[in-house]
Amino acid sequence: MENFSLGIDLGGTKIATCIIDNNGNIFARVEMPTLAKEGPEKVISRMKKSVYDVLSQINLSLNEIAGIGIGVPGPIDVEKGTIQNPPNLPGWKDIPLCSIMFREFNTKIIIENDANSAALGEFLFGAGKGVKNFIYITISTGIGAGIFIDGKLFKGIGRNAGEVGHMTINFEGPICGCTNSGCWEAYASGTALSRFAKEGILSGIKTKIIEKARNEEITAEHVFSAARKGDNFALTLVENEGYYLGVGLANLINIFNPGLIAIGGGLTQCWDMFYSKMMKTIKERSLPANLKHLEIVKAKLDKDAGAIGAASLAFL
Amino acid sequence: MENFSLGIDLGGTKIATCIIDNNGNIFARVEMPTLAKEGPEKVISRMKKSVYDVLSQINLSLNEIAGIGIGVPGPIDVEKGTIQNPPNLPGWKDIPLCSIMFREFNTKIIIENDANSAALGEFLFGAGKGVKNFIYITISTGIGAGIFIDGKLFKGIGRNAGEVGHMTINFEGPICGCTNSGCWEAYASGTALSRFAKEGILSGIKTKIIEKARNEEITAEHVFSAARKGDNFALTLVENEGYYLGVGLANLINIFNPGLIAIGGGLTQCWDMFYSKMMKTIKERSLPANLKHLEIVKAKLDKDAGAIGAASLAFL
Numbered sequence: 057m058e059n060f061s062l063g064i065d066l067g068g069t070k071i072a073t074c075i076i077d078n079n080g081n082i083f084a085r086v087e088m089p090t091l092a093k094e095g096p097e098k099v100i101s102r103m104k105k106s107v108y109d110v111l112s113q114i115n116l117s118l119n120e121i122a123g124i125g126i127g128v129p130g131p132i133d134v135e136k137g138t139i140q141n142p143p144n145l146p147g148w149k150d151i152p153l154c155s156i157m158f159r160e161f162n163t164k165i166i167i168e169n170d171a172n173s174a175a176l177g178e179f180l181f182g183a184g185k186g187v188k189n190f191i192y193i194t195i196s197t198g199i200g201a202g203i204f205i206d207g208k209l210f211k212g213i214g215r216n217a218g219e220v221g222h223m224t225i226n227f228e229g230p231i232c233g234c235t236n237s238g239c240w241e242a243y244a245s246g247t248a249l250s251r252f253a254k255e256g257i258l259s260g261i262k263t264k265i266i267e268k269a270r271n272e273e274i275t276a277e278h279v280f281s282a283a284r285k286g287d288n289f290a291l292t293l294v295e296n297e298g299y300y301l302g303v304g305l306a307n308l309i310n311i312f313n314p315g316l317i318a319i320g321g322g323l324t325q326c327w328d329m330f331y332s333k334m335m336k337t338i339k340e341r342s343l344p345a346n347l348k349h350l351e352i353v354k355a356k357l358d359k360d361a362g363a364i365g366a367a368s369l370a371f372l
Numbered sequence: 373m374e375n376f377s378l379g380i381d382l383g384g385t386k387i388a389t390c391i392i393d394n395n396g397n398i399f400a401r402v403e404m405p406t407l408a409k410e411g412p413e414k415v416i417s418r419m420k421k422s423v424y425d426v427l428s429q430i431n432l433s434l435n436e437i438a439g440i441g442i443g444v445p446g447p448i449d450v451e452k453g454t455i456q457n458p459p460n461l462p463g464w465k466d467i468p469l470c471s472i473m474f475r476e477f478n479t480k481i482i483i484e485n486d487a488n489s490a491a492l493g494e495f496l497f498g499a500g501k502g503v504k505n506f507i508y509i510t511i512s513t514g515i516g517a518g519i520f521i522d523g524k525l526f527k528g529i530g531r532n533a534g535e536v537g538h539m540t541i542n543f544e545g546p547i548c549g550c551t552n553s554g555c556w557e558a559y560a561s562g563t564a565l566s567r568f569a570k571e572g573i574l575s576g577i578k579t580k581i582i583e584k585a586r587n588e589e590i591t592a593e594h595v596f597s598a599a600r601k602g603d604n605f606a607l608t609l610v611e612n613e614g615y616y617l618g619v620g621l622a623n624l625i626n627i628f629n630p631g632l633i634a635i636g637g638g639l640t641q642c643w644d645m646f647y648s649k650m651m652k653t654i655k656e657r658s659l660p661a662n663l664k665h666l667e668i669v670k671a672k673l674d675k676d677a678g679a680i681g682a683a684s685l686a687f688l
Contacts, residue, residue, distance in 0.1 A: 131661055189529045205521055212629025213505045213665045219626040222659055226542045226554075227619045236622075236657045238542075303543045306552075310535040311627065313528025341552045343538055345447055349529045 058122040062110065063367025064103055065127045065170065068092055068144030068197065071099075073106035074363040075114065075121070078371055080181025082360065084113035095147040104160055123164030124157060125369030127173030127362045134215055137167055143233065144197065166369040170194075170362055171218065172209060174320060174355075175202020177365025179209070182356035183318035191314045192355065193220070194321035195301070198233075199241045203312065221245065225303050240307075244300035246276035246323055252293055253279050263289040280326040297323070298330030302337025309342040309350060320355030327354050374438040378426065379683025380419055381443045381486065384408055384460030384513065387415075389422035390679040391430065391437070394687055396497025398676065400429035411463040420476055439480030439686030440473060443489030443678045450531055453483055459549065460513065482685040486510075486678055487534065488525060490636060490671075491518020493681025495525070498672035499634035507630045508671065509536070510637035511617070514549075515557045519628065537561065541619050556623075560616035562592035562639055568609055569595050579605040596642045613639070614646030618653025625658040625666060636671030643670050 060083065065072040067090060075084040086109045088102055107124065111117070129142035137154025139145070157165045168176070175184075175192035179202070184190040190204040199221035203210045211217050221241035222234050229238025233247075242248055253265050253274050264287040268278040282290035305317065319327075339347065357364055376399065381388040383406060391400040402425045404418055423440065427433070445458035453470025455461070473481045484492070491500075491508035495518070500506040506520040515537035519526045527533050537557035538550050545554025549563075558564055569581050569590050580603040584594040598606035621633065635643075655663065673680055 205526060206524075208522075210521060212662070213631040214629050214661060216659065216661045217627065217629040219629075219659055219662065222626045223539075223623045224619050224657060225540055226544060228542060228544070234659060303540050307539045307623075308627075310538045311533065311624075313530050313533040313535075315529040341540060343532065343535055343550060345530060345532045346528070346535065 058120060060116060060120060061122040061367040061370040062107060062124045063127070063173075063363040063365065063369070064106065064124065065173065065362030065366055066090065066099075066103065066129070067170065067362070068129065071103055071106055072360065072363045073103070073110050074360065074367060075110050075116065076364055076367045080177070080364055080368070082364065084110040084116075085360075085363075086110050086113070092145050096145070096151050099145070100151075100153070100156060104157075107161065118161055118163050121163065121370070123166065123370030124161060125173070125366035126153065126157070126165070126167045127170040127366035128153065128167055130169040131216070132167055132169055134167060137165070139167070164370055168366065168369055169200075171200025172202045172211075173365035173369065174357075174361035175204070175365065176209060176368055177357050177361040177363075178202075178318050178320065178355050179204055180368050181364060182361060183353050184316060187316040189312065189315045191308060191312060191317045193305070193317060193319045195244065195319065195323040196246050196321040198245050198247065199304070201308075220304065220308060223304060223307060225300070225307070240300070240304035244297060244304060248300075249276040249279055249293060249297055249323070250274050252296070253290075256289055256293070261289050263287050265290055276323055277325075280329065283326070283329060294326060294329045295333050297326075298333030299337050301330065302334045303341060305334070305352070306338050306341035309338065309346050313346045313349075315349050315351070317350070317352045318355040319352070320358070320361050324354050374436060376432060376436060377438040377683040377686040378423060378440045379443070379489075379679040379681070379685070380422065380440065381489065381678030381682055382406065382415075382419065382445070383486065383678070384445065387419055387422055388675065388679045389419070389426050390676065390683060391426050391432065392680055392683045396493070396680055396684070398680070400426040400432075401676075401679075402426050402429070408461050412461070412467050415461070416467075416469070416472060420473075423477065434477055434479050437479065437686070439482065440477060441489070441682035441685030442469065442473070442481070442483045443486040443682035444469065444483055446485040446487075447532070448483055448485055450483060453481070455483070480686055484682065484685055485516075487516025488518045488527075489681035489685065490673075490677035491520070491681065492525060492684055493673050493677040493679075494518075494634050494636065494671050495520055496684050497680060498677060499669050500632060503632040505628065505631045507624060507628060507633045509621070509633060509635045511560065511635065511639040512562050512637040514561050514563065515620070517624075536620065536624060539620060539623060541616070541623070556616070556620040560613060560620060564616075565592040565595055565609060565613055565639070566590050568612070569606075572605055572609070577605050579603050581606055592639055593641075596645070599642070599645060610642060610645045611649050613642075614649030615653050617646065618650045619657060621650070621668070622654050622657035625654065625662050629662045629665075631665055631667070633666070633668045634671040635668070636674070636677050640670050
């Protein structure tokens with residue numbers, strides 16, 4: 057068996073590609089912007105280039121790697137190896153990514169949805185190592201999860217389990233991107249956080265968030281940055297973020313009685329700022345018996361979880 | 373191996389006891405009131421009597437059965453065989469039911485929580501037969517679930533998974549028995565339905581529910597009975613029941629991507645009256661991909677699911 061594997065994490069904003077060994081150690085790594093607006097052909101060219109780049113970083117040839125795993129935004133068809141129509145990859149529709157990459161590299165190619173890839177990375181080499189009942193949650197543009205039951209990634213009958221971002225936490229709540237109302241994602245994702253910020257600003261609230269954003273679109277990062285400067289409105293938004301995270305996590309705790317929850321994704325850069333409100337809410341809303349064996353931690357692999365997890369697919 | 377097994381379903385209002393063969397066919401059956409108010413000693417005496425009664429119905433001796441399985445209200449300690457402190461069994465506190473029953477009958481005794489027992493009955497001999505990703509939901513006083521993943525009852529790390537009744541569907545909602553606010557159970561259980569009825573009546577709404585209840589405490593059955601007579605307020609309540617059921621079920625569909633959901637418990641006596649609103653809500657709130665392979669049915673074993681499931685424990 058080859059001791060190296062190559063993983064690509066295809067995101068809406070960046071492509072992260074790495075080579076790992078079978079202990080999850082990174083030996084080579086490149087990152088480039090996705091420039092998703094340019095459409096699938098150009099994005100795929102960049103993905104190919106990223107593969108050649110990491111290989112050449114450590115002078116490895118294609119037949120020295122176990123294969124290429126690719127974490128991509130869903131929905132995908134794992135068996136056909138196609139990417140269907142991810143909302144944050146404009147112009148992609150049933151793109152046969154596996155065959156395209158196979159024609160280029162002539163090695164094993166496996167695709168998996170990005171939340172599952174990152175979850176797999178955390179399960180094999182990160183916070184979830186050796187934990188049988190483990191839930192990985194990623195909080196960024198949206199909210200995704202990878203759920204491990206008895207040491208196996210749980211996929212459901214149509215391979216679409218774990219869509220926890222579209223769990224209703226307030227049926228009277230705001231409309232979500234999925235057209236449903238009151239989804240967890242409509243309250244606790246990065247997109248929701250920036251929406252709450254914009255709504256407050258439009259209603260006349262004075263806040264440093266505007267200075268942070270300058271002429272750019274307001275993002276979760278601007279909110280966090282203003283909160284770190286002591287801005288009251290930003291601090292309230294971050295506290296609310298902790299509350300909304302806690303509500304959804306308590307649901308998962310009551311349903312799954314997990315041993316460990318690891319939280320990753322961009323919003324964890326403010327882990328210290330929402331942690332205590334999140335934990336308080338979890339304690340208030342979970343059944344005491346379900347908290348007994350539970351640990352909640354920040355994911356360990358950070359922004360590399362997706363690429364490491366994708367690479368590990370080729371080892372399986 | 374013995375071909376018969378004995379099961380007891382210990383509920384807050386009745387004790388149902390039966391003998392089944394290993395195809396789930398019932399050969400003997402007794403039912404008696406729990407009279408829970410009289411406390412554990414008297415209730416356990418009645419349970420013992422129910423065992424002797426079913427055995428004598430078909431002239432079977434204790435050494436001709438595989439054992440006795442008992443479905444009981446949680447929380448329980450399966451390993452110690454104790455019932456901890458179920459809200460609807462007053463006076464029960466860490467009762468070592470397994471050893472008490474073993475001293476009496478000197479055969480294998482197994483206890484399991486009531487929702488899991490009923491789920492097991494439906495999985496082995498009812499609606500869920502042969503379905504690998506199957507969720508059984510029981511809607512009565514509370515809401516419980518048994519979740520089967522890859523053909524195995526999923527219990528979580530502390531054997532307390534499946535507490536779906538305490539999933540928040542509106543974090544601004546009414547207080548639940550668990551002290552949390554906006555639990556599914558606080559909207560869609562029988563208890564919630566009777567609460568909505570009482571609230572309406574107190575606010576001055578004219579309704580036939582009062583006639584149905586006469587001087588008794590208003591129950592879900594009174595609401596259903598008034599709705600069948602065309603009472604407008606009762607019809608609205610039943611329609612709302614369908615909506616609330618749909619919201620919670622959609623959450624489970626998005627999270628588990630199951631192949632089959634079977635719904636049992638007392639409230640399914642009005643299945644025909646809330647079915648269409650429930651299904652409409654499910655379709656509105658579930659991801660289309662997660663509906664593709666899904667079937668939603670009424671449970672098959674009806675009120676015997678618990679006792680049959682309990683009996684099947686002794687076969688495992």
